[in-house]
Amino acid sequence: MPAAAQSPPMVLPRSVADALAALALPGAQAVAGASWVMRAPLRHEPQAPTWVALAGIEDLHRCDITGDRVRLGALVTHDRLAHALPAAPDLRALAQAAAGAANPGVRRIATLGGNLCATGFAAADLAPALLALDATVEIATPQGRESLPMEDFLTRRGAPGPWLLTEVTIPRGPWRSAHARLPMRKAGDYPAAIVSLSATLTPERRIERLLAAIGAVEQAPRRWHALETRAKGEPLAALADLAQDTAGITARDALDAPGWYRLRILPTLVRRAAEAIAEDTA
Incomplete structure (x- = not known):
């Protein structure tokens, strides 16, 4: 009988620093909700040799909303985002994008960071909304953290790592x-x-x-x-x-x-x- 196919190893970091160390392994790939990864075979993409599962990093689940700004960790799901945002006109584009993307099953597991980092996904809903809201993205690297305008991040997201999207910040105002x-x-x-x-x-x-x-x-x-x-x-x-x-x-x-x-x-x-x-x- 043929040998059963083995799954690639899974690393479970508890901090951003641990995740960056794991992502430095050859071919390692971060995974959160995995809604994009699960369809990789349909796109004829090979599996990563190592998965770095981010769910255990508490800081990446942040969802802080004040009158001045919104700070969202990379692991906030579409569904959580849609329910957490207040019914405020300045944030309505993001609330509509989160609530209307894909389907309910995907929205419950698909994350903000995954949506923004899926370079082959042209139809992502959150990215246009965040562009229109002048959002900034925080990127962690072994050298430290850097804030980028959303527009700049989208042109650089295919850069070699290790790096990790950790947070998105959205200003609030009279718009x-x-x-x-x-x-x-x-x-x-x-x-x-x-x-x-x-x-x-x-x-x-x-x-x-x-x-x-x-x-x-x-x-x-x-x-x-x-x-x-x-x-x-x-x-x-x-x-x-x-x-x-x-x-x-x-x-x-x-x-x-x-x-x-x-x-x-x-x-x-x-x-x-x-x-x-x-x-x-x-």
Whole structure:
């Protein structure tokens, strides 16, 4: 009889320092909820020779919410995040992203850190919301800890380790935010496109500052800087028309949707998010 396949070894660190030491092993990979790892065979990805399970690191479960900021440990799940966030207009985009991602089973185990570090996952919901909320990410390395704007982290997350995402911090303020997504099929499917917005309005209800982000459209989520620039001084109702100009966005073709379709639905998602923000400011 053929020998039974052996599972790769599992390391169970109790501190960030122990996790970094384990991640320095050749090919070692961090794992939290494992919702992304479990589908690795479908993506024809080899198993890591060593798994570093992070669940026992207490600091990574942090979920601190104050009137000034939100501090989230990397192991906070989507479900916990959706229930912990207050019903506040400035945080609404993140609450909607956490509550609407994937399906209930995945949301109960999928973590913030895993969602942000899955470089092959173009349709992650949390990343666009955090981009639109001007979040920062804390990274731990053997040399110490470093804070990065979310935008910078997303361009550097494929860097060789060892490193570990430990925390995300979100400032709070007078802005209003919203998150809009369009799944290709019924509930539980991943979206063909995502738009997250946060806007600060003048007393005349024109856009003073807009942060806009897209997800699922390109290979990685990113800010939509061109829309932000065009929107300054405009009414919220004009955003959908301004979003018709998608120059500079290279939409991806995939089994769930062609690139042209992702571009076509972006103005609709911008309109939905803008209308949600308008309702909060009425």
